[in-house]
Amino acid sequence: MTVKVVIAGPRGRMGTEAVQMVANESNFDLVACIDRKIEDAKIRNYPALSDLKVPVFEDPEECFHTVEADVFIDLTVPDACFVHATMALQNKIRTVIGTSGLTNNQIEELTITAKNNQTGCIIAPNFAIGAVLMMLFAKMAANYFPDVEIIEKHHDQKLDAPSGTAVKTLELIKENRQPKTQGHPNEEETMQGARGATDEGIHIHSVRLPGLVAHQEVIFGGSGQTLSIKHDSIDRKSFMSGIKFAVEKVMEIDDLVYGLENILDN
Numbered sequence: 001m002t003v004k005v006v007i008a009g010p011r012g013r014m015g016t017e018a019v020q021m022v023a024n025e026s027n028f029d030l031v032a033c034i035d036r037k038i039e040d041a042k043i044r045n046y047p048a049l050s051d052l053k054v055p056v057f058e059d060p061e062e063c064f065h066t067v068e069a070d071v072f073i074d075l076t077v078p079d080a081c082f083v084h085a086t087m088a089l090q091n092k093i094r095t096v097i098g099t100s101g102l103t104n105n106q107i108e109e110l111t112i113t114a115k116n117n118q119t120g121c122i123i124a125p126n127f128a129i130g131a132v133l134m135m136l137f138a139k140m141a142a143n144y145f146p147d148v149e150i151i152e153k154h155h156d157q158k159l160d161a162p163s164g165t166a167v168k169t170l171e172l173i174k175e176n177r178q179p180k181t182q183g184h185p186n187e188e189e190t191m192q193g194a195r196g197a198t199d200e201g202i203h204i205h206s207v208r209l210p211g212l213v214a215h216q217e218v219i220f221g222g223s224g225q226t227l228s229i230k231h232d233s234i235d236r237k238s239f240m241s242g243i244k245f246a247v248e249k250v251m252e253i254d255d256l257v258y259g260l261e262n263i264l265d266n
């Protein structure tokens with residue numbers, strides 16, 4: 001069976017790679033793209049899109065009504081993604097979300113929309129298999145080490161902080177970690193933000209620099225020892241096998257799954 005795919009954000013760093021990935025897969029067929037306002041002629045000036053033979057829609061509703069599609073992939077920005085994904089699910093088009101920065105409320109609403117429409121949806125904070133394993137190893141380590149800090153590092157064009165990966169890692173760690181106030185009880189920041197963001201006493205630090213792609217280190221501390229679990233994406237190609245996997249998996253489910261770790265084979 002050929003899976004008919006729509007991609008939102010085809011000119012972006014991730015969208016460009018995703019368009020290529022879909023073009024290279026014999027069982028995937030790109031049938032349309034969604035992009036914010038831009039003339040068709042201009043969009044085709046983008047090298048990765050010059051060979052695109054598919055329509056590019058500004059209006060997601062028009063796209064989902066006009067085009068026959070099986071799977072919608074969103075690689076844009078959170079608010080646009082929420083609108084796109086809601087419309088896709090309401091039109092019973094299975095949805096794969098790579099966009100980070102959705103709020104918990106938005107995720108909950110999408111969960112309800114997916115359920116009401118019995119249409120599969122996968123939200124993956126990180127499509128790189130190594131990053132998913134890093135998160136799972138961190139969850140495992142949290143059984144033994146309640147003291148932990150997360151350092152995530154991304155390119156300086158990233159809009160959201162902390163990263164979706166860091167938020168998901170925090171959630172997984174909290175599932176196993178015994179609540180604990182970390183650090184010295186009298187600890188004081190003499191410069192605001194020095195200790196990063198905090199949730200249940202766990203600190204998250206976000207680094208943004210040119211030259212970086214996507215990196216995270218989870219550091220656990222115990223008596224006389226530390227444990228570092230680290231993952232580096234040095235190329236956006238690292239995300240493509242995960243997107244392919246999610247497109248195939250979303251065809252088999254009829255509700256929302258948040259996190260690739262929930263659908264990986266053990």
Ligand SMILES: NC(=O)c1ccc[n+]([C@@H]2O[C@H](COP(=O)([O-])OP(=O)(O)OC[C@H]3O[C@@H](n4cnc5c(N)ncnc54)[C@H](O)[C@@H]3O)[C@@H](O)[C@H]2O)c1
Nearest residue numbers: 009011012013014035036075076080098099100125126127
């Ligand atoms: N899940 C993962 O593994 C993973 C990996 C990398 C990036 N991301 C996330 O994917 C998203 C995109 O990242 P990127 O680096 O490609 O960003 P980018 O800025 O390069 O691309 C975003 C694209 O979205 C488009 N866009 C913005 N507003 C839009 C709208 N209203 N309608 C349609 N299109 C719109 C922009 O034109 C742009 O082309 C981010 O949220 C990022 O955090 C996720």
Ligand SMILES: O=C(O)C1=N[C@H](C(=O)O)CCC1
Nearest residue numbers: 100125126158163164165214
């Ligand atoms: O480049 C980005 O932006 C990335 N965002 C994701 C996140 O927020 O966790 C994952 C990797 C790349």
